[in-house]
Amino acid sequence: MAVIGFIGLGNMGGPMAANLVKAGHQVVGYDLVPAAVEAAGAAGVTIGDSPAAIAAAAEVVITMLPGGKHVLSVYGDIAPVARPGTLLIDCSTIDVDSARKAHALATGTGAASLDAPVSGGVGGAAAGTLTFMAGGEADAFERARPILEAMGKKIVHCGGAGAGQAAKICNNMILGISMIGVCEAFVLAEKLGLSHQALFDVSSTSSGQCWSLTSYCPVPGPVPASPANRDYQPGFAAALMLKDLKLAQEAAQSAGAPTPLGAAAAQLYALMNAQGDGGTDFSGIIRMLRGEG
Secondary structure (H helix, E strand, O other): OOEEEEEOOOOOHHHHHHHHHHOOOEEEEEOOOHHHHHHHHHOOOEEOOOHHHHHHHOOEEEEOOOOHHHHHHHHHHHOOOOOOOOEEEEOOOOOHHHHHHHHHHHHOOOOEEEEOOEEOHHHHHHHOOEEEEEEEOHHHHHHHHHHHHOOEEEEEEEEOOOHHHHHHHHHHHHHHHHHHHHHHHHHHHHHOOOOHHHHHHHHOOOOOOOHHHHOOOOOOOOOOOOHHHHOOOOOOEHHHHHHHHHHHHHHHHHHOOOOHHHHHHHHHHHHHHHHHHOOOEHHHHHHHHOOOO
16 A cells, blocks of 8 residues: 555545545645645544655655646645655646646656546545546556546546646536536426426437436436535536636637637636626526526
């Protein structure tokens, strides 16, 4: 079993670190939020003094942080003190350019590096069923695989440095677009007098079938586990969807890729956030489309 540092013990990182403890690893964690530290400690995570102190003693260091600037700041602290060969895995969702800069910081000091953002939300983090999209050298990926398998059920090597982040933002652009389409269809069905269940029964077995419908249906009833049955408690918050859609738009502009539906989705989620609903589940955008304020 490995000595694993885990920096960022929030809604995602906390449950992920707890699953590593359950798998038998020695996990030393760090977070700036006292409540997150307390919860992680209760789950068996040893609390370290600082990211640098953790990195100096760990075989593997995992980061789960809010944005690219946070990742680069932490990597600036941990890469110089990590022992040669230490594996640094960043599971944050950040821009591709920052991910590649983090790789360079790590490999420049003799560490191995992987960007490995996740899909599956808080529920997947707690259940250990996340999907990891990994970018980096094949050797680093193979070293990381058993660690990631303790936290997820699907581990995919997407390519070189930054490829994991590229896969994540492309996937979540699909998700944001498809959820809006499903919500629009349910709003239209309501106006036409068609029941939620009737539309679900038809579309879930027809050409309209998609994950946003069958696993995360945005209306109560057809999919009991969806946030619609809990007054749109996240799940995956609308503010996080907006963050990912913005990252996708930045990447699209940089690469010269036309993404008109991605741009429209970003605008709609920006409006949802501006209305004060950024903390609700992203499927709650159906309420905005209905005109509910």
